[in-house]
Structures are given as C-alpha cells and as structure tokens.
Amino acid sequence: MASMMEVAEFTNAIETEDLWRVYKIGNDIEVPALRGLNIQIEPGHFVALKGRSGSGKTTLLNCLSGLDRPTSGVARVLGHDLSQLNDRQLTRWRREQLGFVFQSFGLLPTLSAYENVELMLRIKGVRARERHERAMYCLDLVGLHKWIDHRPYELSGGQQQRVAIARSLANQPLLVLADEPTGELDSETAREVLGLFQSIVYDEKITVLMASHDPLVDDYVDTILQLRDGQVAS
Ligand code: ADP
Numbered sequence: 001m002a003s004m005m006e007v008a009e010f011t012n013a014i015e016t017e018d019l020w021r022v023y024k025i026g027n028d029i030e031v032p033a034l035r036g037l038n039i040q041i042e043p044g045h046f047v048a049l050k051g052r053s054g055s056g057k058t059t060l061l062n063c064l065s066g067l068d069r070p071t072s073g074v075a076r077v078l079g080h081d082l083s084q085l086n087d088r089q090l091t092r093w094r095r096e097q098l099g100f101v102f103q104s105f106g107l108l109p110t111l112s113a114y115e116n117v118e119l120m121l122r123i124k125g126v127r128a129r130e131r132h133e134r135a136m137y138c139l140d141l142v143g144l145h146k147w148i149d150h151r152p153y154e155l156s157g158g159q160q161q162r163v164a165i166a167r168s169l170a171n172q173p174l175l176v177l178a179d180e181p182t183g184e185l186d187s188e189t190a191r192e193v194l195g196l197f198q199s200i201v202y203d204e205k206i207t208v209l210m211a212s213h214d215p216l217v218d219d220y221v222d223t224i225l226q227l228r229d230g231q232v233a234s
C-alpha cells in the first residue's frame with residue numbers, strides 16, 4: 001500500500017490569504033478570476049460557495065485542490081501550504097486526502113456503480129478485502145446497496161450523483177470539493193443530494209465546500225460564501 005501522506009495539524013480546513021488567479025490570454029489580455037481572496041473554513045462544516053457564473057467559483061476550487069496554481073497569495077488546505085508541494089506531492093495529497101464531485105457526475109460508463117467506487121481504492125493501493133468493505137460502506141451511505149451492479153446509464157441522474165458521492169468518499173477524505181453537484185438535477189432530486197451531503201458532513205466529520213448558484217442550497221449548508229467578481233461579497 002502507498003505510504004500515507006502526513007496528516008498535518010490545522011485550525012481551518014481551508015484558508016486563503018490575498019489569493020489571486022489571473023488568466024493570461026495571449027500576450028496582452030489578462031482575466032483576473034480571483035482578486036485577493038481571504039477566506040477561512042472550519043473543519044466539519046458544510047459550506048456553499050455561491051455567486052453567478054463567472055464569479056470565480058471553479059477557479060477557486062481548482063486552486064484549493066492544487067489542480068491550478070494561483071498567481072499570488074497563499075492557499076492553505078488541510079494544513080498544507082500548497083505552494084510548498086511539487087506536482088507529484090500534490091497528486092498524492094489529492095488522492096489521499098481529497099474527494100471530488102462534479103456537475104456531470106464523471107462516472108466511467110462501462111463500470112458498475114460498485115466498480116466506479118472500488119476503482120478509487122485500487123488507485124490508492126488498498127488491499128482487496130478492505131477495498132470491498134470500504135466500497136460497500138460508501139454505497140450503503142448513499143443508499144445504493146440495491147444498485148451496486150448497475151451501470152451509470154441504468155441509473156437516474158440522482159442515483160448517478162450518489163455513486164459519484166460514494167466514490168468521492170472512498171478514500172476517506174478529510175475534505176470534499178463539489179462543483180455545481182446539483183446543476184443537472186431537478187429540484188426534488190437536488191434536495192435529496194443536498195440532504196445527503198448534509199448528513200455525511202455530520203456523520204463522517206468531513207468538510208464539504210460546494211460551488212453552486214442554486215438558491216436551494218441555503219437550506220442545507222452551515223455557511224454561505226458569496227463570490228462576486230473574484231472577491232468575497234460582503
Ligand atoms: P464560475 O465557476 O463561478 O462560473 P470561473 O472560475 O469558471 O467562474 O471563471 C471566472 C472567470 O475566469 C470568468 O471570467 C471566466 O471567463 C474566466 N476563466 C475561467 N477559466 C479560464 C481560463 N482557463 N482561461 C481564461 N479565462 C478563464
């Protein structure tokens with residue numbers, strides 16, 4: 001099994017200091033997507049990152065997961081200053097301590113629900129018996145034990161997103177980042193998924209940061225961070 005990335009000490013699950021991300025298009029066009037962002041998110045909270053399209057939500061999630069490098073400022077996530085990790089260390093850290101959920105589910109179409117979840121554990125190098133137990137635990141958690149052998153196309157949108165949530169939890173992450181996870185769901189199904197996130201945050205004691213512009217989320221989260229033009233709107 002791959003060696004565990006050190007779990008660092010931290011007060012805030014996420015903190016940023018004067019975080020900027022300026023995209024350069026060609027030689028002379030600059031798009032400042034994040035403009036000096038300062039945020040703190042305590043562990044064990046369910047936090048919504050709100051703001052209209054283009055306000056910088058996805059850019060922020062990418063900087064917090066180390067998929068993108070900020071132009072300047074500090075991003076400290078689960079106690080790690082991400083600028084201090086090289087690309088290989090970031091990849092390993094992501095695999096061991098983060099979970100991801102996307103708008104479009106991102107499931108592999110030829111694999112069953114069970115195999116989609118179990119694959120994450122294979123990638124992490126977990127042994128067979130433990131893989132099975134953990135995959136079943138996560139699929140139970142999202143209420144899909146009857147559907148484990150079904151492929152994505154045999155499942156509803158809500159069920160597919162539940163598989164994706166089970167998959168995001170497989171590696172026992174400390175933090176789950178979700179980008180518009182209810183964007184493709186009708187409002188009733190969106191509420192089910194939001195309720196599921198809410199109970200998982202409490203029961204599994206993890207932190208969830210969820211980008212969304214859906215007004216429904218207000219009923220489920222502990223905290224709302226409102227972005228406007230790459231800054232926290234006050
Ligand atoms: P949101 O997720 O809130 O819709 P984004 O983070 O996707 O916002 O985008 C923030 C701003 O950055 C927008 O103006 C968008 O057009 C711009 N942007 C996002 N990604 C890129 C990119 N790869 N290159 C250039 N501009 C980008």
Ligand code: MG
Nearest residue numbers: 057058059179
């Ligand atoms: Mg986005």
